[in-house]
Each structure stands twice: as C-alpha cells, then as structure tokens.
Amino acid sequence: MSKKFRALCICIFVLLALTLSVHAQDTSTLALVQERGHIICISHSGYPGFGFLDEEGNFSGFDTDFCRATAAAIFGDADAHEILPASSADRFTFLATGEGDVIYRTTTWTLSRDTDNNAQYAVIYFYDGQGLMVPTSLGISTIEELDGATICTDPGTTSELNIADAFAARGLEYTPLPIEDDEEAWNTYLEGRCDVRTTDRSYLASYASTAFPNPEEHMVLDITISKEPLAHVVRNGDDQWLDIIQWVTFALINAEEYGITSENVDDFLDSEDPVVRRMLGTEDDFGGKLGLPSDWVYQMIKQVGNYGEMFDRNLGAGSPLNLPRGPNALWTDGGLIYAPPFR
Amino acid sequence: MSAFYGSSIRSSWWLWSRLSWFFLYSNMVTALRTQKEVPISYDFLHDTAGFNLGESAIAFTCTDPIHRAMLVGLLNTFKVSITGIALATLLGTFIGVMRLSTNFLVSKIAWAYINVFRNIPPLLLLIFWYRAVFLKLPRVQEAIVFFDPVFPIYIANRGLFFPWGTPTESWSTYRWILLAGFVLAVFVAYRLRQHGKRTGRMPLVSLWFAVILLVVTLLGYVILPDPLEITKPALKGFNIRGGATLSLEFWGLLFVLVIYAAAYIAEAVRAGILSVDRGQREAARALGFSSFNIMRLIILPQAIRVVVPPLISYAIGFTKNTSLGLAIGYTDFFAITGGLILNNTGRAVETLTIILLVYLTISLIASLILNMYNRRIMLSH
Numbered sequence: 051m052s053k054k055f056r057a058l059c060i061c062i063f064v065l066l067a068l069t070l071s072v073h074a075q076d077t078s079t080l081a082l083v084q085e086r087g088h089i090i091c092i093s094h095s096g097y098p099g100f101g102f103l104d105e106e107g108n109f110s111g112f113d114t115d116f117c118r119a120t121a122a123a124i125f126g127d128a129d130a131h132e133i134l135p136a137s138s139a140d141r142f143t144f145l146a147t148g149e150g151d152v153i154y155r156t157t158t159w160t161l162s163r164d165t166d167n168n169a170q171y172a173v174i175y176f177y178d179g180q181g182l183m184v185p186t187s188l189g190i191s192t193i194e195e196l197d198g199a200t201i202c203t204d205p206g207t208t209s210e211l212n213i214a215d216a217f218a219a220r221g222l223e224y225t226p227l228p229i230e231d232d233e234e235a236w237n238t239y240l241e242g243r244c245d246v247r248t249t250d251r252s253y254l255a256s257y258a259s260t261a262f263p264n265p266e267e268h269m270v271l272d273i274t275i276s277k278e279p280l281a282h283v284v285r286n287g288d289d290q291w292l293d294i295i296q297w298v299t300f301a302l303i304n305a306e307e308y309g310i311t312s313e314n315v316d317d318f319l320d321s322e323d324p325v326v327r328r329m330l331g332t333e334d335d336f337g338g339k340l341g342l343p344s345d346w347v348y349q350m351i352k353q354v355g356n357y358g359e360m361f362d363r364n365l366g367a368g369s370p371l372n373l374p375r376g377p378n379a380l381w382t383d384g385g386l387i388y389a390p391p392f393r
Numbered sequence: 394m395s396a397f398y399g400s401s402i403r404s405s406w407w408l409w410s411r412l413s414w415f416f417l418y419s420n421m422v423t424a425l426r427t428q429k430e431v432p433i434s435y436d437f438l439h440d441t442a443g444f445n446l447g448e449s450a451i452a453f454t455c456t457d458p459i460h461r462a463m464l465v466g467l468l469n470t471f472k473v474s475i476t477g478i479a480l481a482t483l484l485g486t487f488i489g490v491m492r493l494s495t496n497f498l499v500s501k502i503a504w505a506y507i508n509v510f511r512n513i514p515p516l517l518l519l520i521f522w523y524r525a526v527f528l529k530l531p532r533v534q535e536a537i538v539f540f541d542p543v544f545p546i547y548i549a550n551r552g553l554f555f556p557w558g559t560p561t562e563s564w565s566t567y568r569w570i571l572l573a574g575f576v577l578a579v580f581v582a583y584r585l586r587q588h589g590k591r592t593g594r595m596p597l598v599s600l601w602f603a604v605i606l607l608v609v610t611l612l613g614y615v616i617l618p619d620p621l622e623i624t625k626p627a628l629k630g631f632n633i634r635g636g637a638t639l640s641l642e643f644w645g646l647l648f649v650l651v652i653y654a655a656a657y658i659a660e661a662v663r664a665g666i667l668s669v670d671r672g673q674r675e676a677a678r679a680l681g682f683s684s685f686n687i688m689r690l691i692i693l694p695q696a697i698r699v700v701v702p703p704l705i706s707y708a709i710g711f712t713k714n715t716s717l718g719l720a721i722g723y724t725d726f727f728a729i730t731g732g733l734i735l736n737n738t739g740r741a742v743e744t745l746t747i748i749l750l751v752y753l754t755i756s757l758i759a760s761l762i763l764n765m766y767n768r769r770i771m772l773s774h
Contacts, residue, residue: 138736139732139735139736142739143741146741162737163739166738166739166740167739168739188631196631197630198629198630198631198632198634199630199631199632200447200551200631200632205728205732205733205736206732206733206735206736206737207736210444210733211443211444211455211737214443214444214445214455215443215455217445218454218455218456224445225447225632226444226445226446226447227447227642227722228444228722228724228728228732228733229721229722230719230720230722230728230732231720234520234524234720234721234722235722237524237528238528238722241528241529241550242532242533242550243528243550243551243641245631245632
C-alpha cells in the first residue's frame with residue numbers, strides 16, 4: 051500500500067512539473083528567449099539567397115540576417131541565435147508548439163493562414179509574386195499557351211492554390227504534380243517530367259542562377275499570377291513579442307532611409323538629428339519601451355547592416371542572384387518598402 | 394511474498410500507464426486551448442479544397458470539398474496496394490521457388506535478389522529507382538510508341554498512356570448485360586464444381602467461367618451500338634492526351650514496393666516449401682509426377698499454410714508503405730491528407746487523427762480478411 055502511495059505521489063509530482071512546463075509557454079516570449087540566452091528562428095534549410103548553408107557550414111541569407119539582427123537587438127550579439135530549419139509544412143507546427151520563437155522563412159501572408167493557423171503576421175519584408183518557369187525551347191510567352199501542361203508544385207503552399215485559381219479563371223487545364231521535397235521537385239522539372247515549375251519569382255530566379263547546369267535554357271514568363279507578400283510570423287497572443295519583431299524590421303528600413311549603414315553608424319552616434327538620436331538610443335529610451343536595451347538599433351546596424359545592405363549582400367547586386375530591388379525599393383525610390391516613423 | 398510483489402509491480406505499472414495517458418491527453422488539450430484559439434472541429438472537411446490533383450480515379454476539381462480530396466487519396470492508396478500485393482505475391486513465390494532450385498546459378502541469383510532488396514531501406518530504393526531509372530525514360534516529345542495506329546501505347550517519363558473507353562448512352566444497358574453474364578458464369582461454375590465433386594473428375598471450371606464471360610461481353614458489344622467510345626492517346630501540345638494514363642509516380646512506387654515486399658515473401662515461401670516433408674516429394678516422384686506438377690499440386694498447397702500468416706503482415710506493411718509515395722509526388726492518402734490538406738488548413742490534430750484511424754481501419758480489415766482465408770486453409774483433421 052505504501053509503495054502504491056509513493057508511486058502515486060511521484061506521478062502527481064511529475065505531472066505537476068510537466069503541466070507547469072506547458073504553461074510556461076504562456077509567459078512572455080521575450081522572457082523565455084532571454085532566459086534561454088539565444089533566439090530560435092524557424093527558417094529555411096536550403097534556399098539560396100534567403101537561408102542556406104554557406105561554404106563554412108553557417109546559415110546565411112536574407113532570412114538568416116533578420117534572425118541575426120533580432121539576436122543583436124535583444125542580446126547585443128548577432129551570434130546569439132539558432133536556426134531551426136523547417137519545411138513549408140513544418141514551420142507553423144514548430145511555431146505553435148514553441149520549438150521556435152519566430153518564423154523568418156519566406157511566408158506568404160493570406161487571410162486564411164492568418165485566421166486558421168495559430169499565427170500572427172508581423173510585417174511584410176519582401177514583396178514577391180508567383181511566376182512560371184518554362185524551358186526556353188518550348189517557345190512559350192503567355193499563360194494561355196500552357197493549356198494541358200504538367201506543373202510541378204510544392205504541396206501545401208499558396209502557389210499551389212494560386213495556380214489552380216489562375217488556370218480555372220482562364221478556363222485552362224493542367225496536371226499538377228505536388229512534390230514534397232524541394233530539390234526533388236527541381237530535379238523532376240529538369241528531367242522534363244513537368245513542363246512548368248511554379249513558385250515565387252525570387253525563388254525561381256535564385257535557384258536557377260545558383261543550381262541549374264544551364265540557366266540560360268530556362269526562362270520565367272512575364273506573368274505574375276499572384277501577390278506574395280512575404281512576412282515574419284509570431285505566435286498569437288504575445289503583443290510585446292509582436293512589437294519587437296515588427297520594430298526590428300521597421301528599424302532596419304528606417305536606417306536605410308536615413309542612410310545609416312554598418313560602416314558609418316559610429317559617425318551617426320553624435321548626430322544632431324533627433325530622429326537618428328532616438329533610433330540609436332542616444333536620446334530617449336525607445337528600446338526600453340519594447341523591453342530591449344537602449345542601443346538595440348545600433349547593435350543591429352553595426353553587426354548586420356540596414357535593410358538595403360542585407361538585400362544587396364544576399365539577393366541584390368552583391369550576390370550571385372543579382373535580383374533588382376523592384377517593388378522592394380524604399381518608398382522614397384518608388385518602391386513599396388515603408389516603415390512607420392521613430393517617434 | 395513474491396506473488397504480492399508481482400501484483401504490486403503490476404498495479405503500479407497500471408497506475409503509471411493510466412497517468413501517462415492522462416497526462417498526454419490533458420497536455421494536448423491544454424496546449425490546444427492556450428496556444429490555438431481554434432477549437433477541434435471537423436467542419437473544415439466541407440470547405441472547398443482549392444487545389445487540383447493530377448492522379449485521381451474519380452472526377453475532382455479545385456471546387457470540390459476537402460473530404461472528396463481525402464477519398465481520392467484513399468483510392469490512390471488502394472490502387473497501388475491492391476495491385477502491388479498481388480504482384481509481390483507472384484514475384485515472391487517465383488523467387489522463393491528459385492531460391493530452392495538445385496541449379497547453382499538460379500539459386501544464387503535468387504539469394505542475391507533477396508539479400509540486396511531486403512537490406513536497403515525502401516525510401517532509398519524508391520528515390521534511386523525514380524530518379525535514376527524512371528525519370529530517365531524519354532520525354533513526352535520522344536515517347537516510345539507501340540502498336541501505333543491500332544492500339545497505341547506510349548511510354549514516356551510521365552507514365553504509361555493507353556487507349557481507353559469512355560461510356561456512351563448505351564453503357565447503362567450494357568452494364569446490365571455484363572452483370573447478367575457474370576451471374577450466369579458464377580452459376581455455371583458452381584454447377585460444374587458440384588458435378589466434379591460428385592463424379593470425382595473435376596472439369597476446367599475457371600476456363601468455362603472465362604469463356605462464358607467473354608462470350609457475353611462480346612455478344613453485348615456487337616448487339617448494342619458502341620457502349621464505349623474508345624479514345625486513343627496522341628501527342629497534343631505538351632502532353633499525351635486522350636485514353637487513360639498510369640503516371641510515372643504510380644509505376645515507380647508500385648515497382649519499388651513490389652520488389653521490396655517480394656524479397657520478404659520469397660523467404661516466407663522458402664520456409665513454407667521447406668516445411669513440407671521430404672517424403673511428400675519422394676512419393677510424388679515415385680508416382681511419376683513431373684517436377685513442375687510436384688511443385689504445383691503437392692508442395693505449394695501444403696506450403697501455403699506456413700506462408701499465409703507472415704504474408705498477412707507483409708500485406709499490411711505494404712499498404713502502410715504506400716505512404717512513401719510522398720517522396721516522389723504520388724498523391725496517396727497520406728500525401729493528400731497529411732501534406733496538402735494539413736498545410737492548407739493548419740488543422741494538425743484533426744487531420745492526423747483521421748490519418749491514424751484510416752490506416753488502422755485498413756490494416757484491421759486487411760488482417761481480418763486474410764485471417765479468414767488462413768482459417769479456411771488450415772489443416773482440418
């Protein structure tokens with residue numbers, strides 16, 4: 051009897067401890083991250099330009115840089131981060147179960163995703179659109195000519211739903227071939243199993259330029275069949291964490307607007323401009339309002355660079371992808387990149 | 394004393410397992426309540442799917458509901474598993490018999506086959522064969538064509554394309570003729586069997602059965618004005634269109650699962666054959682049976698009693714392994730429900746529960762049927 055009683059006590063104790071650990075996730079994500087000592091970003095495992103392993107075996111890319119900037123803002127150390135590679139299918143599960151703190155992984159913001167998944171979309175950081183890649187030898191230039199084609203898609207992505215809409219709207223037929231593994235999907239397209247590969251334009255360009263044996267034999271049609279606003283995502287119900295993720299990006303954009311770069315940020319420390327002083331924390335403690343150190347923006351710019359630097363290094367002129375800024379130019383240059391002011 | 398100790402261990406084990414189940418369940422409920430404001434509900438099954446499916450036995454478009462997409466997946470799973478289990482059994486029996494051949498080369502080939510395919514993970518086999526062999530078939534523009542003008546069959550790296558009939562207006566009448574023919578054939582076969590049992594000279598029952606079916610089918614086709622309209626596949630634009638298609642992914646998955654399962658079945662068959670007493674073989678030979686007939690009439694009917702129980706497990710394993718199709722884009726039940734639907738709706742608990750229940754049901758039904766068969770062929774004396 052006493053043995054049973056002891057077992058029962060142990061059980062109850064273990065249960066309590068485990069239940070507490072479940073509830074611990076209800077507390078602030080920032081507190082959780084600070085206690086852990088590093089941030090965990092749900093990101094790509096291999097997506098040239100956005101998040102992939104470089105020659106030294108470190109993750110690098112546009113998405114990775116947002117993770118590094120966030121780590122710099124919270125800890126003053128861009129290396130205080132961990133990349134949790136996830137497939138497009140896994141990412142929301144990893145976020146919902148608390149295995150990662152934020153999704154920095156080219157995630158399209160849509161109404162149904164916003165309401166169905168346990169996810170809060172923070173800020174659009176890249177304006178993309180879905181494109182169609184075909185072999186140049188087919189001599190195709192419009193979507194109408196693709197009637198009856200076989201199309202390689204990624205299962206469970208918005209691109210799969212958009213292609214269904216685009217073809218239905220024009221009364222065209224096609225055969226989808228959804229392939230879970232991304233590299234397998236590309237290989238299948240290159241072998242001619244599909245006539246068309248469809249996904250975000252940036253990805254079509256980035257993969258073709260870095261991984262195709264003969265990139266000039268393939269072309270992206272001049273048709274953009276959908277809006278793909280790529281956004282950062284956090285869990286529902288933590289407003290402070292949402293603010294932090296939003297303002298990390300806003301600060302990086304504002305820094306580009308004010309011409310603050312990783313090279314000249316130190317010169318701006320004694321700037322007279324009150325906006326710059328508020329940003330860099332030399333006047334008013336805006337970091338404190340977010341629960342961050344007062345020099346959070348300085349650390350991000352110093353260690354990672356502003357939005358434009360991140361773009362150039364990973365996607366733009368300074369990278370093999372050589373993507374034009376296009377809609378991702380600052381609003382002052384006729385683009386869509388616009389951030390609320392530091393006030 | 395020791396009895397008391399045992400019961401205490403048992404009861405504390407009981408307590409532990411109950412408590413851990415309770416914990417896992419309450420953990421899930423708490424997690425769902427705190428992390429996801431959407432309560433568990435299966436209403437999403439009636440929502441519009443939004444995606445198209447290439448591989449489908451029934452009509453499906455993106456405006457159909459999600460539960461119909463699940464049905465499409467289930468039918469695709471059955472398509473591979475039913476054909477696959479039948480083919481694997483045939484191939485496995487063949488290899489198993491080869492393995493016991495007295496010919497050194499034949500027996501060693503079977504030995505190599507079994508040991509190679511049994512010792513490579515099926516996923517690896519699948520990706521290898523799909524990538525290195527199936528995808529390397531000619532592209533549609535250069536497809537291989539057989540029997541061109543009469544009955545064109547195209548082979549390309551998109552699949553196998555062959556002529557197929559689509560029902561016309563007279564099809565509904567023709568269907569009844571086919572049913573009547575089938576009933577007649579069953580009736581005649583039954584009577585012939587009865588007769589054979591009575592006289593001790595069994596007529597060729599299955600031959601008669603086939604002849605009657607064939608005659609009725611042909612007669613009906615001649616009498617009625619074309620119940621089926623035959624369409625032939627032809628290269629049109631990008632794809633081969635018309636007729637019916639069995640996709641490359643279907644062949645890839647079928648092929649790999651068959652060669653994989655056949656390696657296990659071959660070993661089971663070998664064990665079954667070895668379990669038949671040597672005297673049986675010697676007696677048959679003394680009576681002047683040919684070695685083919687010894688195998689067909691004496692050894693295999695007795696070996697099957699040993700073979701069937703492991704075969705049940707392999708058949709169930711085969712059905713579950715069809716979920717590997719995900720890797721090469723074969724849209725089976727798991728790929729559609731756990732891939733497309735789960736990602737588009739975000740309803741992890743609901744879809745995964747459905748997947749678990751469906752696979753459990755399939756396996757239980759399969760084992761029920763095969764167990765019934767097993768009971769029928771068991772020694773009954």
